Amino acid sequence: MQVGTVIGNVWATRKEDELTGLKFLFVQPEGPNGSPIDTPLVALDRIGAGVGDRVMVTKGSAARLVIKDKDLPIDAVIIGIIDSIDVERG
Amino acid sequence: MQVGTVIGNVWATRKEDELTGLKFLFVQPEGPNGSPIDTPLVALDRIGAGVGDRVMVTKGSAARLVIKDKDLPIDAVIIGIIDSIDVERG
Amino acid sequence: MQVGTVIGNVWATRKEDELTGLKFLFVQPEGPNGSPIDTPLVALDRIGAGVGDRVMVTKGSAARLVIKDKDLPIDAVIIGIIDSIDVERG
Amino acid sequence: MQVGTVIGNVWATRKEDELTGLKFLFVQPEGPNGSPIDTPLVALDRIGAGVGDRVMVTKGSAARLVIKDKDLPIDAVIIGIIDSIDVERG
Amino acid sequence: MQVGTVIGNVWATRKEDELTGLKFLFVQPEGPNGSPIDTPLVALDRIGAGVGDRVMVTKGSAARLVIKDKDLPIDAVIIGIIDSIDVERG
Structure with missing residues (x-):
């Protein structure tokens, strides 16, 4: 997974049907010390993250597993x- | 997902059979502020995007999920x- | 998908059994204007591509879907x- | 797979439900000689790795296979x- | 797929159970002319590759397909x- 900070929102009215009602956020990936990498x-958000939150993002086809009964193209x-992040080395 | 702008079309007559009739577009990935990254x-388009449109692209094996009954090699x-994109930071 | 030009062949006699008889080509990925990126x-070829052909390549686990009844490790x-490629911007 | 060293922990209370109770570690990928690359x-740990351990990490959708009966979004x-690593060349 | 040369071995006693008995090798990816890229x-080896062999490596979730009846996290x-590799261009 990657760590990053939510930096904004993305709106798209015209989209694949099964994506209606879903919320998409822009995330800036960061190293453990917060520096951008x-x-x-753009990531789907279902847990109520907002701009400024530090989040953990799963990428690739495993991402769609957060909604079990729908095979979403995300x-x-x-x-x-x-x-919190506790980094002893690096 | 990645944000980008459609910059052109790709035509291929000789291709894997199940891809017949599908439309493929060239997309230039961009950061939230529009700068190319x-x-x-090349991405499949099923929602009618055209050159100049700013789009959201899903990559990897989840991409094939936009057509449920066919396992497309895309x-x-x-x-x-x-x-619109609303970026407060970054 | 990525666009590229076929630049050569790869031969491997000793390989995983289910790959016997398949043809593998070296492909140089290129931007829309033909510059190498x-x-x-190495990509599997089933449609008769040859050195010099400009091709479209699918990467990742969706690649194996070109042969439906076998789960190939490609x-x-x-x-x-x-x-042809028609790029208006970029 | 990638080789790396565990450099820290990540805590997230608010998360997707099926991730409750799982342990996530920060890993710095390294080349065979130990130099960071x-x-x-962030990787899930189920085998008791700790800070300073050199580990082997699987990325992508195969990662979720470590827990067979749950399709985790990791x-x-x-x-x-x-x-030990025994590198003769490189 | 990627071409590379086997440069060493990796040993890990403590690991996910289903990986017991499997052999893991370090591979340096190379371009068609043999230059490192x-x-x-680290890749699973089931076909008896050794240090110095030039090999073809499949990455991503398709890699696990070499062992059909087990969903390995590799x-x-x-x-x-x-x-042999026969490259005419590039």
């Missing part, structure tokens, strides 16, 4: 809002 | 045409 | 031979 | 704690 | 030992 990505999902 | 990729699909 | 990869396949 | 990632898991 | 990765596997 890589480029921002490749990134916010799976947790981070309380 | 990464190299262009790894990128346009899932939405973006109305 | 990224490093060459991660890249040529899905089309490109007739 | 790429940026740190994309990285520690699959082994490394005893 | 990217960083080394993301890279050696699928062939290369006899």
Whole structure:
């Protein structure tokens, strides 16, 4: 998983049908110390994350598993809002 | 997901059979502010995107899920045409 | 999907059993204007592509879907031979 | 798989339900000689790895296979704690 | 798939149970002309590859398909030992 901070929202009215009603957020991936790494990505949010929250993002086809009964065409999902990171090395 | 702008079309007459009739577009990935990131990729389009549209692209094996009854050998699909992006940070 | 040009062949006699008889080609990924991007990869070819052909390649686990009844351990396949690319921007 | 060293812990109270009780560690990917490569990632740990351990990490959708009866939305898991690496070239 | 040369072995006694008895090798990815590209990765070997062999590696979730009846949490596997590469361009 990747750690990152929510930096914004994405709205798309015209989209694949099964995505209606879902919320998509822009996330800036970060290293353990909070420095940005890589480029921002868009992730599905189902747990109520908001701008400024530090989150954990799952990428790839496992992302769709957060909604069991629908095979959604998504490749990134916010799976947790981070309380704290404790890095001893690195 | 990745955000990007449709920059062109790709035509291939000779192809795997199940891909007949599908439309493929070149998409330039972009950051939230519209600056190009990464190299262009080819994505399946089923929602009527055109050159100049800003779109949301799903990559990887989840891409094939936009067509439920066929297991298509595709790894990128346009899932939405973006109305607006609201980025507060980044 | 990625666009690229076939640059060569790969032969491997000793291999996983289910791969016997399959043809593998080296493909140099390219941007829409034909400039090389990224490093060459090896892709399965089932549609008769040859050196010099410009092709469309699917990567990841969706690649194995070109052969429905066998779950092949492959991660890249040529899905089309490109007739033309029309890029208006980029 | 990637080799890396565990450098810390990640805590997230608010998360997707099926992730409750699971342990997530920050891992710094490394080359065979121990030099850091790429940026740190977060991986599920089920085998008792701790900070300083050198581990083997599986990424992508295969990561969820460590827990057979649940389709977890995770994309990285520690699959082994490394005893030794013997590199003759590179 | 990626081409690379086997550069070493990885041993891990403490690991996920279903991985017991499997052999893992370090592989340095290479371009068609043998120059190293990217960083080394660890791949499962079932076909008897050894240090110095040039091999073809499948990455991602398709890698687990080499062992049909077990859903292994692996993301890279050696699928062939290369006899020769014939590159005309690139």
